[in-house]
Amino acid sequence: METAFIDPGSPWQNGFAESFNAKFRREQLTGEIMDTLAGAKYLAEEWKAIYNHERPHGSPDGMTPKRYWENWTQENQLAVDPVRR
Numbered sequence: 001m002e003t004a005f006i007d008p009g010s011p012w013q014n015g016f017a018e019s020f021n022a023k024f025r026r027e028q029l030t031g032e033i034m035d036t037l038a039g040a041k042y043l044a045e046e047w048k049a050i051y052n053h054e055r056p057h058g059s060p061d062g063m064t065p066k067r068y069w070e071n072w073t074q075e076n077q078l079a080v081d082p083v084r085r
Contacts, residue, residue, distance in 0.1 A: 023051075 028047040034040040053066045060068040 027051075 024047070028043065032043050034043060051065075053064055056062045056064055057068075063071070
């Protein structure tokens, strides 16, 4: 399997990443003032935790990604890795 490259200036070739980037920019970057790289990393990690564990998403029936994963693993009888929770 070969790596698929996206041509520079062609965001339509990867709509999922571009959609996420737009959400991150709109919900996090435009609302915060970051003075240091460490502060930016902290705010990004905080946003990621909220995005994955608390914020409902429209696509998977309004569930958070964490809840969707828990339901999916239960339905498919997979053990949930406690490290990834």
